[in-house]
Amino acid sequence: MHMADALISPVVGATMWVAAGATLAYCSRTLRQTRQEQLAPLMGVLGAFIFAAQMINFSIPLTGSSGHLGGGLLLAILLGPHAAFVIITSVLTVQALFFGDGGLLALGANICNLGLLPCFVGYLLIYQPLLGPDPLACSARRVGIATALAAIGGLQLGAFSVVMLTLFSGISSLPVDGFLLLMQPIHLAIGLVEGLATAAIVLFLRRARPDLFSSIAPASSIKPLLGAVCLATALTAGVGSWFASTQPDGLEWSIARTSGATEQTDHARSWPAVDTSTSLEGLLGAAATLSLILGIGFLLRRLSK
Amino acid sequence: MSRIDDTLRELRSLDSFAALPNTLTRLDPRAKILATFFYIAVVVSFDRYTILALLPLAVYPVILAALGDVPPSLIARKLLIASPFALMIGIFNPLLDRAPLVDLFGMDIAAGWVSFASILLRFALTVSAALLLVATTGFHRVCAGLNQLGVPRILTTQLLFLFRYAEVLAGEASRMGTARELRACGRRRLNLGVYAGLLGHLLLRALERAQRIHLAMLARGFDGEMRGPHQLAWRRTDMFFLVLCAACFALARSIDLPRALGHILLGALP
Amino acid sequence: MSRHLIEARGLTYRYPDGTLALSDISFRIGHGEAVAVIGGNGAGKSTLLLHLNGSLQSGAGEVRVADLPVGNATLTQIRNAVGMLFQDPDDQLFMGSVFDDVAFGPRNLGLPESEVAGRVNDALATVGARHLAGRPPYRLSGGEKRAVAIAGVIAMAPSILVLDEPSDGLDPAARRRLINLLRSFSHTRIVATHDLDLVLDLCSRVLVMNRGRIEADGKPQAIFTDTELLARCQLEPPLSWQRRS
Numbered sequence: 001m002h003m004a005d006a007l008i009s010p011v012v013g014a015t016m017w018v019a020a021g022a023t024l025a026y027c028s029r030t031l032r033q034t035r036q037e038q039l040a041p042l043m044g045v046l047g048a049f050i051f052a053a054q055m056i057n058f059s060i061p062l063t064g065s066s067g068h069l070g071g072g073l074l075l076a077i078l079l080g081p082h083a084a085f086v087i088i089t090s091v092l093t094v095q096a097l098f099f100g101d102g103g104l105l106a107l108g109a110n111i112c113n114l115g116l117l118p119c120f121v122g123y124l125l126i127y128q129p130l131l132g133p134d135p136l137a138c139s140a141r142r143v144g145i146a147t148a149l150a151a152i153g154g155l156q157l158g159a160f161s162v163v164m165l166t167l168f169s170g171i172s173s174l175p176v177d178g179f180l181l182l183m184q185p186i187h188l189a190i191g192l193v194e195g196l197a198t199a200a201i202v203l204f205l206r207r208a209r210p211d212l213f214s215s216i217a218p219a220s221s222i223k224p225l226l227g228a229v230c231l232a233t234a235l236t237a238g239v240g241s242w243f244a245s246t247q248p249d250g251l252e253w254s255i256a257r258t259s260g261a262t263e264q265t266d267h268a269r270s271w272p273a274v275d276t277s278t279s280l281e282g283l284l285g286a287a288a289t290l291s292l293i294l295g296i297g298f299l300l301r302r303l304s305k
Numbered sequence: 306m307s308r309i310d311d312t313l314r315e316l317r318s319l320d321s322f323a324a325l326p327n328t329l330t331r332l333d334p335r336a337k338i339l340a341t342f343f344y345i346a347v348v349v350s351f352d353r354y355t356i357l358a359l360l361p362l363a364v365y366p367v368i369l370a371a372l373g374d375v376p377p378s379l380i381a382r383k384l385l386i387a388s389p390f391a392l393m394i395g396i397f398n399p400l401l402d403r404a405p406l407v408d409l410f411g412m413d414i415a416a417g418w419v420s421f422a423s424i425l426l427r428f429a430l431t432v433s434a435a436l437l438l439v440a441t442t443g444f445h446r447v448c449a450g451l452n453q454l455g456v457p458r459i460l461t462t463q464l465l466f467l468f469r470y471a472e473v474l475a476g477e478a479s480r481m482g483t484a485r486e487l488r489a490c491g492r493r494r495l496n497l498g499v500y501a502g503l504l505g506h507l508l509l510r511a512l513e514r515a516q517r518i519h520l521a522m523l524a525r526g527f528d529g530e531m532r533g534p535h536q537l538a539w540r541r542t543d544m545f546f547l548v549l550c551a552a553c554f555a556l557a558r559s560i561d562l563p564r565a566l567g568h569i570l571l572g573a574l575p
Numbered sequence: 576m577s578r579h580l581i582e583a584r585g586l587t588y589r590y591p592d593g594t595l596a597l598s599d600i601s602f603r604i605g606h607g608e609a610v611a612v613i614g615g616n617g618a619g620k621s622t623l624l625l626h627l628n629g630s631l632q633s634g635a636g637e638v639r640v641a642d643l644p645v646g647n648a649t650l651t652q653i654r655n656a657v658g659m660l661f662q663d664p665d666d667q668l669f670m671g672s673v674f675d676d677v678a679f680g681p682r683n684l685g686l687p688e689s690e691v692a693g694r695v696n697d698a699l700a701t702v703g704a705r706h707l708a709g710r711p712p713y714r715l716s717g718g719e720k721r722a723v724a725i726a727g728v729i730a731m732a733p734s735i736l737v738l739d740e741p742s743d744g745l746d747p748a749a750r751r752r753l754i755n756l757l758r759s760f761s762h763t764r765i766v767a768t769h770d771l772d773l774v775l776d777l778c779s780r781v782l783v784m785n786r787g788r789i790e791a792d793g794k795p796q797a798i799f800t801d802t803e804l805l806a807r808c809q810l811e812p813p814l815s816w817q818r819r820s
Contacts, residue, residue: 004391006428010350028457037529038519040459041669044466045474045515049508051467052475055309056482058500069504090463094471097439097447098316100387100432105345166394171353171424173398173417200501201508208509211591282357285567293364300371304327317713324709445671445711465671472713473665517666520630524659525731526651526683533675533682 002095002110003162005103009169016165017108023116024089027082039083046075047087051094058197072118073151074198077127077135081119088115109165113158122154136210140203147202148195155191159183309479313472315383319436322375323443329373334442334450336543340550341438345431347554353420354406358561359430362554366433373441380433380440387432388425395424444468453537462531473514478507578641578656578734579606579763581627585636588622588787596622597633598787604780609757609764611774611795614784615809620739620767621662623784627737627765628657640735655684658733658762662740664720668712673704673723676712680731698730699723702756718749725756735763742770771799771813783808 005013031039050071057068071091075084089111095101102110127150131138138146163179166172172179323330329337344365351359370377402417439447445465452461481503519527556562586600596619604610612620625631626638629645638645645653661667670676677698681691699705702722707715715723721741728736741757742750754776757764768774774781774795781798783791785808791798798804799812811817 002390004394004428005345005349005431006391006424007394008349010346013349024457024460028459031459037527038515040462040529040531041466041518041522042512042515043463044669045470045511045518047463047467048470048472048474049511051471052309052478052507053504055312055475056478056500056504058497086460086463087467089460090467093464094316094444094467097435097444098319100383100436102390103345103428103431104342104435105349105431171420171427172394173402173420174394175401196497197501197504200497201505204501204505205508208505209512281567281571282564283567284570285563285565286357286360288566288570289360289563290363293361293367296364297367297371297377300368301374304372304374320711321714445675448671466669469669469671469712514666517661517663518669520625521659521661521667522669522679523630524628524654524657524661525680525727526654527679528683532679533670 002092002102003106003113003165005105007166007169007171008106008109009171010105012165012169013105013108015108016106016112020089020108020111020116023085023112023120027085030082031086039079043079043083043087046079047090050075050087050091054091069197069201070114070118070151070155070194072115073122073127073147073154073194074201076119076123077147077198077202081123084119084123085115088119109161113161117157117161118151118154121157122150126150126153136206143203143206144196144199147199148192151195151198152188152191155187155194156184159187309475309482313475313479316468316471318379319383319440320444322373322440323446325374327373329369329441330443331542332442332546333537333539333543334446335454335537335539336547337438337442338447338450338454340547341434343551344434344554347558348427348430348434350558351423351427353423354416356419356423356426357563358557359423359426361557361562362430365550365553366430366437369434369437369441373437375437375440380436383436384429384432388428391424391428395421398424449533449537452533458531470514474507474511477510481507580604580639580641581657581735581763581765582639583623583626583636584639586623586626586633586638587635588626588631588633596787597626600636600787600789602782602789602792604763604765607761607763608780609766609778610780610782611778612765612767612782612784613769613771613774613808613810614790618784618808619787620784622787624659624737624739624765624767627735628659629653630659655731656733657735657737658728658731660724660728660736660738660741662743664717664724665712667724667727668715668720671711672708673699673710673712673715674708676723677727677730680727684731694730694732695726698726701729702726703752716749717744718746718752721745721749721753722756729760729762733762736760736765738764738766738768740768740770741766742768742773771810772815775799775813775815783810785809 050069053069053071055068072084072088075087078084079087092102092107092110092114096104096107096110127146128135130146130149131143135143160180160183163176163183166174166179167176174182344362348359348362366380367377369375370380398421399415399417402420403415405413406416406419407414442450448461448464451464452458485499485503580603582603583600586597587595588597590596600623612623614620622631626633626645627640629638629647629650632645632647640653640656643649643652643656668676670679674695677695678691681694686694695708696705699708702725704719704722704726707719707723712720712723725741736757738757741753745753750770750773754773757766757777764777766773766778778795781791781793781795782789783798783804790808791801791804799816802812805811
């Protein structure tokens with residue numbers, strides 16, 4: 001689920017940009033060190049594959065709804081988490097720039113939620129430990145279960161992160177418990193489906209081209225990544241809580257909401273004055289501003305022809 | 306599978322405006338990237354109940370679209386397609402936040418509606434700014450600019466490859482999907498097994514293509530290093546554009562222009 | 576010895592799964608020759624072509640370009656001398672704009688940017704695509720893609736051109752322009768193709784491949800009149816001849 005610029009505050013957005021940027025720098029350094037020169041076209045084409053795959057929906061059994069692939073976990077299984085993270089970053093960037101999915105400020109948050117969590121937490125901390133050092137030797141059932149658990153884990157954390165970041169931002173009025181109750185079960189279902197789809201593709205590939213797995217997926221160790229994930233989490237939590245304490249508008253307001261305390265007068269004060277003359281003034285000003293802007297646009301269009 | 310073809314057309318349509326010769330496309334991409342980021346930061350920095358003070362900022366996308374010859378209808382359509390998430394989360398505001406905030410000619414308007422409108426406005430402003438960045442610069446040059454601004458080359462190369470081959474692979478996906486639909490006897494939806502087979506084949510083809518591209522790169526002397534100089538020339542006009550944008554955004558951030566304008570107009574009325 | 580010479584001696588190649596793809600291939604192609612490699616699907620044409628610039632290297636036999644053996648030590652020189660045009664231009668046009676794509680090779684040669692620009696412009700002018708320089712590859716027609724791919728190859732200033740199915744997917748007019756362009760080159764040209772009429776128009780010599788072997792090596796007239804050979808190799812005479820008879 002993409003977070004949107006409109007629902008995110010600058011501090012939260014900037015923090016997540018820092019976290020995403022740090023992970024990107026770390027991944028790009030690691031990838032440069034491996035010196036696999038076939039990686040550039042491979043990553044590029046697989047990014048395009050994920051992009052195309054996300055446009056194809058499949059029906060979810062028993063529900064009548066449909067889902068599509070997120071791709072982070074699949075890529076991590078194929079290429080390792082570092083390359084997968086860079087690929088997901090590129091897919092999200094293109095979606096933000098061309099389709100307005102999420103927007104640029106929220107891009108950092110989306111990269112962390114949909115890239116960092118599935119690639120590093122889902123793959124490195126769930127998938128790999130469950131399958132051990134030789135995933136090719138594991139039974140199809142075991143691969144399926146591990147993939148599903150990894151996908152669910154990644155998405156649950158992602159959904160939780162979306163709720164927390166929305167809350168810290170304080171733009172939406174959703175209460176924390178309600179929002180969590182909405183997001184976590186939905187993403188449990190989505191995670192299960194995504195896990196099954198990913199497992200089905202991995203198993204298909206393993207049958208069709210077993211040679212691929214040994215050749216392209218590099219071995220990677222958990223330790224430096226654990227460090228990176230912890231750092232990013234600490235950073236986010238630190239800045240988030242600092243922000244929440246300086247801006248009562250966001251977190252505390254939501255908590256006050258959910259606990260039933262309504263402070264109506266508090267809101268009324270935030271708008272300078274509630275009387276008819278100022279709203280007339282505002283409406284008039286808004287109309288004048290908009291007509292000015294449209295006038296400028298029209299004029300420029302005329303002049304540039 | 307017409308959805309894939311539509312998406313592809315969308316992908317290309319935005320980029321094609323960057324080939325038009327005009328003042329904006331000639332600007333250094335870095336100037337536009339920095340201006341866009343500053344713009345978005347200013348828009349989202351407003352208080353959650355702000356509507357009026359945000360309005361003057363609409364001048365930026367309007368001017369960009371006008372100077373860049375980008376049809377407003379295209380941007381509007383893209384905004385509409387991208388809007389569901391902002392709508393879905395935002396619509397809870399009026400339901401949850403019912404305290405009256407504004408008195409409009411005797412009508413009480415709940416704070417939730419105000420913040421909801423503010424969310425939609427922010428959404429429209431930030432997203433159209435990002436879309437117009439690509440439309441007036443071209444993805445190719447955006448990547449060059451990002452590279453010069455310090456984004457790792459591994460990501461900018463990746464972005465260019467992705468953009469280049471999204472078209473090729475989506476074409477393949479679309480043809481495979483059509484072939485399936487023709488034999489699906491009216492069952493339009495994919496079950497998981499068929500889906501995995503379809504995507505698995507697409508993935509195999511993608512991997513084979515990556516191999517062929519790698520061979521083609523090696524045949525022309527590739528040694529693992531992507532070289533693209535794109536010596537971007539920072540000129541005085543670029544500086545002027547950036548400073549002008551920054552000044553305007555800062556002005557809009559510090560003064561509630563519509564209210565001031567309304568005040569003057571109201572005063573002028575008898 | 577001439578830079579334009581290419582020679583194979585006893586070349587044999589097995590795929591990783593053990594299938595024999597090339598078996599004892601030998602030939603010698605001289606300066607400025609235009610040679611066609613024809614044969615049915617799976618005859619080994621593409622595999623042979625990939626050996627000519629060292630993309631594939633086999634255990635038995637060798638390829639020599641301008642008297643240099645193809646091997647890891649000589650790979651850079653070999654690839655500067657042998658330009659390779661791949662079957663699907665989409666695989667070859669991987670950069671974001673036509674200019675950058677054609678410049679990819681010269682930049683890898685380490686040339687200064689002014690010379691890169693000169694080479695790109697010359698190469699694009701040769702294939703009649705100067706006006707396309709600023710376009711992204713996805714906004715090119717099939718014929719334009721092929722022309723730009725060729726420009727990308729000749730911008731490296733190779734002495735030998737190896738082309739895999741160059742007329743594949745072109746409309747008749749684009750195909751005719753391609754043939755005229757290839758005829759105008761003075762490079763040594765090796766063309767793998769199913770387009771036998773292109774062979775008649777372009778090539779003075781034909782290698783016929785079947786199941787990884789060279790079945791025949793001769794002038795097009797002689798090869799295309801040998802109906803028994805053609806049938807054995809999943810081929811038939813060029814269409815322009817069939818209409819005449």
